[in-house]
Amino acid sequence: MLRKGLGDTLRVSLTGDPVEEVKSAKLILKAMHLREGGPEIISCPTCGRxxxxxxxxxxxxxxxxxxxxLNIKVAVMGCVVNGPGEAREADIGVAGGDGEGLIFKKGEILRKVPENEILSALMNEIASMGG
Ligand code: SF4
Known part of the structure; x- marks a missing residue:
């Protein structure tokens, strides 16, 4: 209905902290391209890998x-084997390995970093993109 312009309000009800309701609503609007600006974060569903x-x-x-x-898509993926490829549409992303992680852009691996540096390496890369 929102996409058809038949409403202008979205209410999300979750168990727990109400702040999460607002975050979820923003994510839904962003995924529907009804709200622009700021990164879209995607993560894999996880599996045995x-x-x-x-x-x-x-x-x-x-x-x-x-x-x-920044209006970018950021991927957070659970394994180095399939993560970069599964998230090739993301502008930037990380994939977790055994004690390490890969930083990648559009599915292309940029570098490997120790697990405890994954977050800072991702943020540095995003900062270099203007974020
Ligand atoms: S990226 Fe890796 S861990 Fe995540 S769903 Fe795909 S195969 Fe499983």
Missing amino acids: TRIDLDTLSRQVEKALEDCP
Whole structure:
């Protein structure tokens, strides 16, 4: 209905912190291209190949990008084997490995970093993109 212009309000109800409701609503509007500006963060659904605490890393990335004005797609992927390829449409992303991670752009691997430097390496790369 929103996409057809039949409304201008979106209410999301979640169990837990109401702040998450606002964040979810923003993400839905952004995914529908009804709200522009700021990064879109995507993460893989995880599977048996997952080699990293993806939930924690995704939350850290989301928090670190709260004030980023760039209209970019940022991928947070669970494994180095398939992550970069599965997220090739992302402008920038990270993929978790065993004690390390890959930073990639549009599916192309830029470099490997130690696990504890994944977040800072991603943020540095985004900063170099103007964020
Ligand atoms: S990126 Fe890796 S961990 Fe994530 S769903 Fe794909 S194969 Fe599984």
